[in-house]
Amino acid sequence: MNSSRARTGYWWYLLPGMLLVTAIVVVPLAMNIYYSFTFYRGILPPQWIGLENWQRLFADAKFWTSFRNSIAMIVAMVIVPTLLGLVIASMLFDLVGKRFGGKVASFLRATYYIPQIIPIVVAAIVIGWIARPDDGALNSILATVGLDGARQNWLGDPTWALPTIMVVLIWVQVGYPVVVFMAALARVDPELYEAAELDGANWWHRFRAITIAVIRPEIFVVALTCTIAALKVFAPVYALTRGGPGTSTTVPSYYSYSEFFQRTQVGYGATISTALTVVIVAVSMVFLVAQRRAEQAEEVR
Amino acid sequence: MSGRRTVRNTGRRNARRPLDWVLLAIAVLGALVVVAPLLLIVLNSFKSPDDYNQGGPLQLPSHLYFDGLTRFWEASDFPTKLWNSIFISSMVAVLGVLVSLFNAYALGIGRARGRLPLLVVFLLANMLPQEALLYPLYTMSKAVGLYDSQWSVIIIFTVIQSAFGTYLLTSVYSGFPRELLEAAEIDGAGRWRSLWQVVVPVSWQTLSVLLIFFFIWTWNEFLIPTTFLVSNDKQTVPLAVAALQGEKLMDVTTTSASALLGLIPTLVFFLVFQRTLTRGVTAGAVK
Numbered sequence: 336m337n338s339s340r341a342r343t344g345y346w347w348y349l350l351p352g353m354l355l356v357t358a359i360v361v362v363p364l365a366m367n368i369y370y371s372f373t374f375y376r377g378i379l380p381p382q383w384i385g386l387e388n389w390q391r392l393f394a395d396a397k398f399w400t401s402f403r404n405s406i407a408m409i410v411a412m413v414i415v416p417t418l419l420g421l422v423i424a425s426m427l428f429d430l431v432g433k434r435f436g437g438k439v440a441s442f443l444r445a446t447y448y449i450p451q452i453i454p455i456v457v458a459a460i461v462i463g464w465i466a467r468p469d470d471g472a473l474n475s476i477l478a479t480v481g482l483d484g485a486r487q488n489w490l491g492d493p494t495w496a497l498p499t500i501m502v503v504l505i506w507v508q509v510g511y512p513v514v515v516f517m518a519a520l521a522r523v524d525p526e527l528y529e530a531a532e533l534d535g536a537n538w539w540h541r542f543r544a545i546t547i548a549v550i551r552p553e554i555f556v557v558a559l560t561c562t563i564a565a566l567k568v569f570a571p572v573y574a575l576t577r578g579g580p581g582t583s584t585t586v587p588s589y590y591s592y593s594e595f596f597q598r599t600q601v602g603y604g605a606t607i608s609t610a611l612t613v614v615i616v617a618v619s620m621v622f623l624v625a626q627r628r629a630e631q632a633e634e635v636r
Numbered sequence: 637m638s639g640r641r642t643v644r645n646t647g648r649r650n651a652r653r654p655l656d657w658v659l660l661a662i663a664v665l666g667a668l669v670v671v672a673p674l675l676l677i678v679l680n681s682f683k684s685p686d687d688y689n690q691g692g693p694l695q696l697p698s699h700l701y702f703d704g705l706t707r708f709w710e711a712s713d714f715p716t717k718l719w720n721s722i723f724i725s726s727m728v729a730v731l732g733v734l735v736s737l738f739n740a741y742a743l744g745i746g747r748a749r750g751r752l753p754l755l756v757v758f759l760l761a762n763m764l765p766q767e768a769l770l771y772p773l774y775t776m777s778k779a780v781g782l783y784d785s786q787w788s789v790i791i792i793f794t795v796i797q798s799a800f801g802t803y804l805l806t807s808v809y810s811g812f813p814r815e816l817l818e819a820a821e822i823d824g825a826g827r828w829r830s831l832w833q834v835v836v837p838v839s840w841q842t843l844s845v846l847l848i849f850f851f852i853w854t855w856n857e858f859l860i861p862t863t864f865l866v867s868n869d870k871q872t873v874p875l876a877v878a879a880l881q882g883e884k885l886m887d888v889t890t891t892s893a894s895a896l897l898g899l900i901p902t903l904v905f906f907l908v909f910q911r912t913l914t915r916g917v918t919a920g921a922v923k
Contacts, residue, residue, distance in 0.1 A: 344827060345746025349754075352739040352798065359795040360761040363772035370771065377775075426663050434656045445910055446667040449674070452906045452913070454856040454874040457898035460881060461673050464891055465693075472676055472693035479692065506670065511917065518918035567765045570858040574878050591767045592859070601771055608767035615763055 370605035377599050388606040398607065401585045404497060405566055408586060411501035412508045412565035413558055420512025423447060425546055428520040444517055448510035455507060459571035462503045466490055493583040496576050500584055503571050512557045519550035551629065559622040566615050587611040674899065681705060681893040688889050704893035711885055712876040713868070714897060721855055721872040721901070724786055729851040731794040733843055736801025741831055743802070744809025745817065755806060761799035766859050774863060788864045793857065797850040808842050845916035848909050855902065873898055
């Protein structure tokens with residue numbers, strides 16, 4: 336079974352997968368990188384122009400704005416959901432699950448998870464519908480409670496458009512850490528909590544010393560996958576604002592898409608998407624190294 | 637030991653302090669905030685625009701009004717969109733799981749050479765922003781006559797989903813009980829038969845989780861379908877909902893109705909597969 340002849344026999348099974356991933360991922364990725372060094376409008380063959388697109392990119396204020404908006408997306412998809420997820424998960428697990436029964440806890444967990452399952456475009460349209468400018472639900476509720484001054488053109492105002500999209504993302508995302516962290520909490524030995532309680536540790540002490548320590552691997556995974564997702568955000572921006580008003584909600588993926596298909600500046604669009612790829616790969620590597628360090632530090636202790 | 641713990645726990649359960657009720661109320665309130673947007677959509681999809689303008693978004697409809705729903709249903713040719721989504725997502729789910737299975741069989745059980753670099757390629761394929769592949773795929777699909785064909789979307793997502801599936805399944809198969817495979821070998825089973833008679837039945841739970849996730853992930857996709865499926869009769873449900881926004885026929889309650897129709901299929905799916913979905917999220921998160 337372990338002889339090298341036996342091992343090579345498995346190669347056949349890799350063949351379809353390898354061919355597919357080469358044709359659909361490796362070759363297109365290489366072509367896209369190549370396009371970033373060319374002038375290409377989609378009709379005539381690409382013309383090599385060296386680093387011109389890249390020089391333009393680094394001087395392009397809109398590009399930097401799009402990445403600044405990505406940071407807002409990271410706040411909305413990583414930081415807020417992870418923090419909320421920690422609090423909600425430990426509340427549901429520790430308190431609701433133990434004092435009110437597992438059924439109540441898993442029903443609430445399912446409720447928090449619902450927006451995760453909706454197509455993100457539809458989720459965006461739901462929130463966009465509530466935030467309609469004149470007769471929108473949010474504005475009429477504000478008027479009914481006497482806050483007429485707080486009414487806004489939520490998606491049409493450069494100050495409010497980005498926060499409104501952030502709300503969509505927080506809403507969609509919060510259920511994911513709740514589900515993951517609750518499963519992780521099931522791993523914590525209850526005796527540990529009881530011992531800590533007897534030692535006089537309050538909830539906050541236990542939360543910091545036990546909960547966070549035990550579920551740290553999951554926090555890493557959630558933070559990494561959500562950061563990648565946040566850097567890729569496209570559909571809500573496309574459906575709600577098309578990057579506007581002005582450049583107030585532009586994100587890198589939407590910027591490259593509009594260069595590809597609206598302005599047909601394929602070379603420049605490819606440069607933006609290649610830059611985004613580099614950022615995503617770099618961020619993932621930083622995360623993985625940090626995680627390994629944390630694990631090693633744990634082992635030393 | 638476990639008996640003692642149960643007794644103690646039930647004892648505790650009865651001793652609910654007032655603070656517990658406050659915290660429960662907060663948890664319930666949070667859950668209500670999460671479903672509130674969906675409830676608003678349900679509430680307002682059955683109102684006429686006049687009814688909405690007079691009563692506001694929070695009133696119950698003064699009478700049930702189905703014009704918004706039927707208008708969107710007809711304008712978008714909803715049954716066709718539903719069928720397209722089902723067809724594309726099912727094909728991707730089945731093909732994606734099949735490709736993941738073959739890859740992981742070779743990498744996890746066969747420990748094929750070059751295992752690590754290959755896994756990195758699959759991981760990368762899953763991480764990449766789709767924009768980094770979009771334009772080359774667009775020109776390639778035109779070159780081979782698959783532009784505006786559902787097969788282009790099916791093939792692309794089979795690869796993207798199976799990249800994740802390969803990664804996950806390989807780590808599951810790395811710990812596959814060797815005795816089972818050896819026993820099958822002694823019985824004279826070849827690789828092919830071992831795969832279907834031993835590996836697949838033993839790992840069926842993981843495979844079914846993948847099947848369900850590939851289906852729902854593909855259903856919810858937007859960028860690639862919107863780029864490749866230009867004909868109206870080939871588009872999916874999320875595209876149909878997004879496409880008609882801002883059109884003239886979309887008054888306030890018809891827009892709400894369009895969102896409702898976009899929600900219902902995935903909500904039904906969620907209710908049916910809720911257990912598997914939550915189990916899958918946790919399995920996927922810890923690898």
